Amino acid sequence: AQSVTQPDIHITVSEGASLELRCNYSYGATPYLFWYVQSPGQGLQLLLKYFSGDTLVQGIKGFEAEFKRSQSSFNLRKPSVHWSDAAEYFCAVGWTGGFKTIFGAGTRLFVKA
């Protein structure tokens, strides 16, 4: 069965430091992969998505993610974190012909001054 694992429940980084949020998936074929961000009390916003092609994808708000098939990973990165990036981040996986998307448990990002 398809699954998504986000190993880090929460992460704290200093403002201006780089960020990497980890995501591992379980799926036999090439998945569709997504990262979403959720600010407190709000819905989720799509940051970026991977379907095929270039394994490094760019998203909104300066985020990028890299698909590594050999590691079944789709880690989210940002070179310099801003205080406004503090939020919860969800990795998600979908697949060809499927109606559903499976979400990870989320990683809460704290940004310290």
Add this chain to the structure above:
Amino acid sequence: SQTIHQWPATLVQPVGSPLSLECTVEGTSNPNLYWYRQAAGRGLQLLFYSVGIGQISSEVPQNLSASRPQDRQFILSSKKLLLSDSGFYLCAWSKDRGTNYGYTFGSGTRLTVV
């Protein structure tokens, strides 16, 4: 442009009372529609999805039901709320096969059952 509306934003209901949460989408036709629940500090649990009017798929047996009376309207209901129904409810839509495009989420409804 497409927009999704979800209401109410906050709701406090007594145990045993009914529930109706509404979600509407504008600017698109024949969307796939989804209801998710997010418990405090946890991920998203898919409750229902719909690929067309009157077509509802339930993912988890529970105290809730869903209906799609119109193409762009999705309603989450309960006849008698339980304490365990408390949570943050999110409606989402996607074009065609949702996995190809990603979801657009509403702003959510915070439900507290007391």
